[in-house]
Amino acid sequence: xxxxxFEIAVIPGDGIGKEVVPASLNVLNTIAELHxxxxxxxxxxxxxxxxxxxHEVMMPETGLETLKNFNAIFLGAVGNPxxxxxxxxxxxxxxxxxxxxxxxxxxRPAKYFKGLRSPLVNPKDFDLIVVRENSEGExxxxxxxxxxxxxxxxIQNAVFTRKGTxxxxxxxxxxxxxRKKHVTSxxxxxxxxxxxxxxxxxxxxxxxDYSDIGTxxxxxxxxxxxxxxKPEIFDVIVASNLFGDILTDIGGAIMGSIGIAPAANLxxxxxxxxxxxxxxxxxxxxxxxNIANPIGQIWTAKMMLDHFGEVELGKRLxxxxxxxxxxxxxxxxxxxxxxxxxxADEICAxxxxxxxxxx
Ligand SMILES: NC(=O)C1=CN([C@@H]2O[C@H](COP(=O)(O)OP(=O)(O)OC[C@H]3O[C@@H](n4cnc5c(N)ncnc54)[C@H](O)[C@@H]3O)[C@@H](O)[C@H]2O)C=CC1
Ligand SMILES: CC(=O)C(=O)O
Ligand SMILES: [K+]
Ligand SMILES: [Mn+2]
Numbered sequence: 001x002x003x004x005x006f007e008i009a010v011i012p013g014d015g016i017g018k019e020v021v022p023a024s025l026n027v028l029n030t031i032a033e034l035h036x037x038x039x040x041x042x043x044x045x046x047x048x049x050x051x052x053x054x055h056e057v058m059m060p061e062t063g064l065e066t067l068k069n070f071n072a073i074f075l076g077a078v079g080n081p082x083x084x085x086x087x088x089x090x091x092x093x094x095x096x097x098x099x100x101x102x103x104x105x106x107x108r109p110a111k112y113f114k115g116l117r118s119p120l121v122n123p124k125d126f127d128l129i130v131v132r133e134n135s136e137g138e139x140x141x142x143x144x145x146x147x148x149x150x151x152x153x154x155i156q157n158a159v160f161t162r163k164g165t166x167x168x169x170x171x172x173x174x175x176x177x178x179r180k181k182h183v184t185s186x187x188x189x190x191x192x193x194x195x196x197x198x199x200x201x202x203x204x205x206x207x208x209d210y211s212d213i214g215t216x217x218x219x220x221x222x223x224x225x226x227x228x229x230k231p232e233i234f235d236v237i238v239a240s241n242l243f244g245d246i247l248t249d250i251g252g253a254i255m256g257s258i259g260i261a262p263a264a265n266l267x268x269x270x271x272x273x274x275x276x277x278x279x280x281x282x283x284x285x286x287x288x289x290n291i292a293n294p295i296g297q298i299w300t301a302k303m304m305l306d307h308f309g310e311v312e313l314g315k316r317l318x319x320x321x322x323x324x325x326x327x328x329x330x331x332x333x334x335x336x337x338x339x340x341x342x343x344a345d346e347i348c349a350x351x352x353x354x355x356x357x358x359x
Pocket of ligand 4: 245
């Protein structure tokens with residue numbers, strides 16, 4: 001008997017999104033089978049750069065209205081710069097959804113991963129999570145271009161509201177309560193004289209409400225370096241949109257590959273669905289070869305399970321992913337010879353062999 005039923009909107013998008021998403025849907029179906037009381041329905045949308053070539057939009061006008069009714073959105077990656085400029089494709093689909101659905105928080109974990117060779121010489125057992133402000137900051141539409149020729153000028157304004165800044169910081173502190181009770185703020189108030197001193201002030205204000213949580217503040221340049229030299233000292237890191245974006249590619253890299261890193265774009269007011277996608281993009285350089293690492297997308301599915309309250313299942317999935325990696329079912333980016341599908345299939349097979357979870 002089906003007890004829980006989740007309707008998922010699936011947007012594979014571009015490039016390797018079309019490879020890692022189908023592989024991950026098989027894993028989600030296997031998870032449902034293992035559970036016994038869980039059912040997913042997947043409704044796929046072809047919105048992508050190819051869709052743009054045909055329709056001159058990344059998604060139809062009714063797209064958001066359609067997506068609104070789903071329990072979650074499962075997305076691969078957006079972008080094919082050979083046919084559509086990146087700012088058009090990303091702002092027409094990925095960022096449009098993040099903004100319209102008030103997915104104001106983007107959480108992105110990185111941890112020492114069993115079976116992986118980190119590029120760090122002597123990696124300690126790190127386990128961190130970046131809380132990225134996901135609705136404003138440096139990624140703003142405020143600005144414009146004037147003049148031409150030698151006088152041509154571009155102005156891009158960053159937008160930091162107290163509401164948005166505080167929301168990200170409070171999310172980070174609340175998350176730290178359930179973890180190692182430490183929050184690091186990513187700032188750059190030595191160079192950016194308005195928004196970043198403001199960011200620091202809000203951080204100090206919010207901190208007062210969390211006396212049991214330790215804090216630190218790093219300039220982003222030093223923080224990026226520390227991610228490489230001593231990632232084990234971090235627990236939760238709160239960062240602006242751009243800083244969080246950059247830090248989380250580093251987070252993927254120190255795990256062993258950006259192809260592993262997952263992300264969740266969270267709607268925290270409950271009005272709209274949240275969106276789950278890996279940190280990586282569409283990887284045009286490896287598309288069509290069946291060698292894309294599916295782990296980022298599959299770990300993203302684990303974050304979706306957590307979001308649905310299926311924490312035990314999520315935990316089991318991550319354990320199986322690590323086990324499969326340790327047993328050398330690996331794509332080339334992490335030093336193996338397996339295909340995308342072989343890795344996903346092995347994860348499915350081991351899930352089915354593991355003990356049933358339904359009660
Ligand atoms: N959230 C999203 O949808 C994002 C979209 N993009 C878009 O993706 C396109 C490509 O962007 P890039 O800057 O090249 O970043 P990218 O993340 O697509 O690729 C960077 C490097 O990592 C490798 N890589 C990425 N994912 C991998 C995986 N799963 N397995 C193995 N290797 C993997 C790629 O082969 C490439 O060498 C652009 O159009 C960009 O705008 C980029 C980042 C995020
Ligand atoms: C756009 C992008 O790189 C990201 O959201 O991670
Ligand atoms: K992505
Ligand atoms: Mn990024």
